Amino acid sequence: MDQRTARFTDRMGSLLEAEGFPPIAGRLFGLLLLRDDACSLDELAAALCVSKASVSTNARLLAAHAAIERTGRPGDRRDYYRVTPDLFTRMMAQRLARWQSFAEAVHEGRRSLAIGSPDVAARLADYEDAYAYMTAEIGKALRRWRAPRKNACHPTRRSRR
Amino acid sequence: MDQRTARFTDRMGSLLEAEGFPPIAGRLFGLLLLRDDACSLDELAAALCVSKASVSTNARLLAAHAAIERTGRPGDRRDYYRVTPDLFTRMMAQRLARWQSFAEAVHEGRRSLAIGSPDVAARLADYEDAYAYMTAEIGKALRRWRAPRKNACHPTRRSRR
DNA sequence: CTCAACGTTCACCTCGTACTGAACGTATTC
């Protein structure tokens, strides 16, 4: 892996790490962003200079979060990984889900807690409303974004290798 | 602190922790969400059963992220903290900034890397576009949200205590 | 000036997390 690529994967690693992923998961993701065809575990381990065990663990972690996906090849027993085609949509969905958790926590608090102050009650109500509004708006924006460019993002294409 | 309140602050703690904050910062935030007037460090430390040092550190961390803010009281040398009035807007702004970092990383990669595959080039371009589009849309939605309810969220009010 | 009440900083410790190499289970190929 050349130096510029390493810079890119490292940077992606930091960003994903800030989102709560292990460092290697981030670098793995960054690397796959630059590969046009799916990669095997050994290939990834070699490129990132980490153990195959780490790649296995982190790849399954990323797959669980739908950031990458596992594929196979006919006549090949190995696992291959690539970024998911509708990556952006999935990441957004994940973000919305997190916000949903926030809104639920606030809602639950409003319901179960005896809130004395009307100010606090208003603040929580507003907070919850804001999340509801924003998730709805983002959902709409997301549909508008996808609509005109269905499948235009990552044309499925036979591998070149 | 009663049990239901503890449940709420703990839950907020977990959620904030998932966003990259220390556990205590999250609980601190959750607690302040429920207080209608600003709290002193000792008050917070007592309520959360943690050291004053931790409260000090985490309060300044949250303040640096504009989730809470520090206030004073005339004739009182102590520091008081409360949630920021325009909390939701600020949190959104922070999220947009993170996405901006992502978009920049991708942009930088597109610029500096020699990308062989047209598929990869298209993917990165689309990825970057998607972030730009979404941040713009969220910005618009945010302005629409704030517009009709300026200052309606947290009416400034003399403290009751 | 002295003393007390603050907030902050620092060294220490603890605990969880991430990574590794080796062992393991499994499936495919001679």
Place this chain on the structure above:
DNA sequence: GAATACGTTCAGTACGAGGTGAACGTTGAG
């Protein structure tokens, strides 16, 4: 069946982050 090539799991380890208590600097009151 034996051997090989996979992916996964597991014990061990190193490292970093978070929290604490004590020391520190500062400010204000008596």
